[in-house]
Amino acid sequence: MTNQILKEKWISFQTYHIRCIYKKTQYIYLRFIRKTKNFEMTVPLSCKNTDINNFLLNKQAWLSKVLEQSTKYKEIDQQKWSADKKERAKQYLQHYLEENLTSWTQKIGIEPTHITLRSMTSRWGSCTPQTRRIRLNLALADLSDDLITYVLVHELIHLRINGHGKDFYAMMSTLLPDWETKQKQMNTILLV
Numbered sequence: 001m002t003n004q005i006l007k008e009k010w011i012s013f014q015t016y017h018i019r020c021i022y023k024k025t026q027y028i029y030l031r032f033i034r035k036t037k038n039f040e041m042t043v044p045l046s047c048k049n050t051d052i053n054n055f056l057l058n059k060q061a062w063l064s065k066v067l068e069q070s071t072k073y074k075e076i077d078q079q080k081w082s083a084d085k086k087e088r089a090k091q092y093l094q095h096y097l098e099e100n101l102t103s104w105t106q107k108i109g110i111e112p113t114h115i116t117l118r119s120m121t122s123r124w125g126s127c128t129p130q131t132r133r134i135r136l137n138l139a140l141a142d143l144s145d146d147l148i149t150y151v152l153v154h155e156l157i158h159l160r161i162n163g164h165g166k167d168f169y170a171m172m173s174t175l176l177p178d179w180e181t182k183q184k185q186m187n188t189i190l191l192v
């Protein structure tokens with residue numbers, strides 16, 4: 001197996017702590033793990049410390065930029081939510097749907113059979129077009145209403161259009177002309 005970890009160590013480079021993973025690979029890869037806010041490097045077993053150091057010297061600007069951007073993320077960790085907070089989140093979203101759902105289903109011309117509100121760790125929403133069921137993440141309750149709308153509209157459109165092709169974005173642009181701004185905002189929020 002080529003992706004097997006052969007050796008592992010933490011190295012210090014300037015103010016950074018970097019996890020170094022030695023694998024049977026030809027090149028050095030450097031990435032940032034958003035969840036843990038750590039840098040991680042995959043390096044060939046033959047790699048010397050000086051090689052690693054030289055590689056990182058070339059990446060200095062990137063390291064500081066990525067770390068700076070990462071502090072702009074908002075994190076939502078529902079595992080830390082109390083039962084009470086979850087209940088309030090559910091009520092908030094139910095209220096939001098009562099106020100907003102009908103006008104969007106009328107515009108899109110399709111109604112979901114059911115909307116489930118539940119905690120999810122990796123997605124804001126999902127849907128099953130065959131049964132017209134939509135699932136929305138309880139974590140949405142922590143966002144502004146316009147972002148909740150962005151996710152809701154995205155899933156509602158999927159009841160009519162599969163995937164993210166031209167038709168999907170055309171409809172998105174008609175319904176929410178500023179959806180790209182919303183998408184960018186969503187990308188700064190991290191589900192933990």
Ligand SMILES: [Zn+2]
Pocket residue numbers: 154158163164
């Ligand atoms: Zn989608």
